[in-house]
Amino acid sequence: MSDILKQKGFNTRLVHADRLLNDPQDGAVHQATNNSVLFNYPDIQDLVDIFQGKVAGHAYSRQSSASIDALQNMISQLEGGVGSLTFASGMAAITTAFLALLQQGDHLIMSQFVFGNTSSFIGTMRRYGIEISVVDVTDVNEVAQAIRPNTRAVYVETIANPVTQVADLLPIGELCEQHGLLYMVDNTMTPAYIFDAKSVKASLLMGSLTKYYAGHGQVLGGVVVDTGLFDWAQYAGIQDSFRSLPVAMQGLMQIKKKGLRDMGGCLTSESAHAISIGMETLALRMDKTCDNAMQLAKYLQSHPKVANVYYPGLEEHPQHAKAAQYFAQFGGILSFDLVDSVDCFAFMNKLQLVLNATHLGDTRTLAIPVAHTIYFEMGEKVRAEMGISDNMIRLSIGIEDIADLIADFEQALA
Template sequence: MDKKMDTKKGFTTTILHSDRLLKPEFGALHQPVHTAVTWGYEDVNGLIDVFQNKTKGYAYSRQGNPTVAALEHKLTQMENGMSTVAFSTGMAAITATIVSLLKKDDHIIASSYLFGNSRSIMQTLSEIGVQISYVDATSVENIQKEHTSNTKMVFVETIANPATQIAQLDEIGNFCSENKIIYVVDNTMTSPYLFKPINVKASLVINSLTKYIGGHGNALGGSVTDTGLYDWAGFPNIAAILRGQIKPEMLGITQIRKRGLRDGGGTLSPEAAHSISVGAETLALRLERTSSNALLLANFLNEHLLVKKVNYPGLADHPQHKIASELFNGYGGLMSFELDDKIDAVTFLNRLKVVIKSSNLGDTRSLAIPVAKTIFHELGADRRKEMGIEDSLIRLSVGIEDINDLLEDFTHAFN
């Protein structure tokens, strides 16, 4: 388990002083970048104890590194969780979590609005025996209808990318808790600053660290955090060898670290971990500016005669505006919008000068992309229509630029 900071401290104060709890060498304020691949021991018994989980330590960097451990500690603090495992990407975290915990014929209920790559890995898993049901997660009733005796996991995102549907997070959490189902919440689009899934009884929290937490588009990373709410002692898929060695509350996250990280090999580099850790220090500041910019820009687009529709949780007419207002500490920087039929999306995007045409999210810079022709192209027209993705849909990740410059950029593009 990770050391806890004073819970009275604020979000940013906690992040800024997180590394100091681990007492870095020479009084450094950040954990240094440890590039070692392996560690030596004067007494081989020390190495044996690390391998057998009797003591904490490092043996081989594929499954643990002090710089990465410092980031994991920070992420645990941010999510008010119990323990975190970091990975090379968000997709590596998702894949490792499912593969390490589920077996053939186990059943997952997943949101039908999952991001394309998350949906793709679910499809791959279904081809090797994991059963997947996709439902409209904006209503818990749809999850209840698909629940069977072999349902082991429910997987949802806080805000769907790109059409911004919001799962009925609190009611789904109650249902999973009552039925002892692992509740996995991908918190990437909100981040731990805008929302803490532990508050809706999430078992595991996924974050793509590449996005808002790292925040600067300069490092890939992902993580899974155990909130401590799930009873792993009663979960049948825990490896027998772990039950006698690991505290019951640590069984799940330990199995993810060993089977998902160590065996899967999706290791986060120490250099990337350091970059993400430093970027995370300004998460609250960046998201406050991003959320403010996004709300103003969403209202601007929503009132424009050449825009048919705007998807943004901060707008009063968004179908899940109420739940977003109740659960989130702001509406974030992700939105999408449909242009009037007489405007070509590609031509429009090429007229934007401040907004960058790019596929990333959560950057300090505003980024836009035509969804149907790029990140959701492989799904095909029928599946895109089911997800509410029209051919003219543009996804926009709002950055921290001066709002007047963003408004002027869009005005110029429309003109």
């Protein structure tokens, strides 16, 4: 039945994916939520074959269940991957992939603009003997200069949070292809509707499902997607026990067994169901969110009490041309610096519609003072290197009516 979805539009595939890919029982349009932890097999050989990977099936819900498989099938179809794994959060997906694929003595090249918690995990990986170079990924030459004989992978985010730097995505992908490096791309800010990761030669996609996929601020989740573009036969980090599998499945299976199974960051069936429901309106929400973000960015840019606006859709943005090349739309996050004479706390306390909250990808517009919260632990020196001022406010734009959003900013800035 999944053949029906081929060549269909994105919204059509979203709303019919669960029904046609997973064929729920009794004519249901959604896969039923299966909360069983264990699975019984009257013939013990069936259970043995599942444990040994000879046949597909479920042995224990920490590794898989019908509910989890249903969500993974839909994400793989939307992102154009050969397979995917879901996790309890975006950070669980990212850290699990790192630890499952990298080992002591390996070298990882990472963006200097990565999300705060991902940046914090750099210290953990270094304690485990993984070497890391942090570089400016808006310039492929910076990445090229960091390559060593023991380099195994390059990790970037499509649009950085909060200053919205855009990585030099395709040149880095071509560089990774040339050197046989794993290209790990966090596309949390740019889900499949606005970004084709395979067009930039990404090997693995990873990130949060909590944000735009789920979209309503009510469920946590993360994902790793294998695009099928990387030749795992050439990757030195695949363990011998996984070399007998088809080459295309070796990386994802190692992440599943040595990461998801052993580390235990599994998604619940209820969360998988909630994410699959939220996904149905992904494209509709992204259209409204991106349109609102563009209009609000232009409004803030023209306001005398705003010193700087950081949004890839603005022509003045340093990577605007790259963003226009890679993305169908420019995303739903933007940041801005208030002029020194305006106290950002006083301004934020006057907002009425906008929520003072940490999160991204919600239906509601959210604001947070960056230096005092999500990047406070990094310290002033690192914040300066990332372009984060003490008066910077990050916004996650929602789907409200734009006139109401602008009016709220207007009265708070007055």
